Amino acid sequence: MSAWADRRTAAEERILDAAGELFADRGVDAVAMGEIATAAGCSRATLYRYFPxxxxxxxxxxxREAVHVGALVAADTAGSGSLTDAVLSALRHVRATPTLAAWFRAGDxxxxxxxxxxxEVVAAxxxxxxxxxEAAQWLVRVIVSLLTVPGGDEGDERRLVERFVGPVISLGRP
Structure with a gap:
């Protein structure tokens, strides 16, 4: 867990939870700070104290969500250590979580x-x-790309990752 996550207060968590629900319902860019404050049950002043x-x-x-997904991916791939399995696990977890899937809609x-x-996202x-x-940063870009422009199905994405991502990352390992 990263240092910033250790310092998050209950109020910050409530605000982020409310924001996530609004992002899922309406889209990331469609949500105003005032709406988040109302949904979190706090004043705008409180919201801006935590998030300027x-x-x-x-x-x-x-x-916050990247840390969570990173932990899920690590748990999913603890035995295999497969890069392909890790990428596909990340894709599955993000797609299965409405508050995260919203970030990959066309407008957002x-x-x-x-x-x-x-x-922090790269670390997580x-x-x-x-x-x-550097390989980690590139891998996150690949995952974002596949979430934004998905393959036909998991089999297509597996083939793409095995053919193009796996060889590049394995060659780039120190």
């Missing part, structure tokens, strides 16, 4: 791609799979 703007709130939400995918460069997802920081 929408970008900070969105980044905190993505970081650009914001998500920008947030994927955040070091990519570094859980590969030890090299």
């Amino acid at each position: 703007d929408r970008t900070v709130l969105q980044r905190a939400f993505v970081q 995918a650009g914001r998500t791609a920008g947030l994927a460069h955040d070091s 997802l990519g570094l859980a799979v590969v030890p090299d920081a």
Whole structure:
């Protein structure tokens, strides 16, 4: 667990939970800070005390969820250690979680791609799979790409990852 997650308060968690539900219902960019405050049962002043703007709130939400998905992927692949299995596990977990799947809708995918460069996201997802920081960052970009523009089915995505991602990452290992 990262240091920032250890410091999150119950109020911050409630705000992020409310934001996630609104993101799932209406889309990431369609939700205003005032709506999040109302849904979280707090004042706008309280919301802004924890999250000074929408970008900070969105980044905190993505970081929290990336840590969660990273832990699920690590648990799923503990025995296999397969890069392909790790990528497919990440795709399955994100797609199965409405509050995360919302980030990959057509209107919101650009914001998500920008947030994927955040070091906490890379640490939570990519570094859980590969030890090299640059490879981890590239792997997160691949996962975001597959979530934004999915393959036909899991079999298609497995073939793509095995053919193109696996060889590149394995060659790039230190």
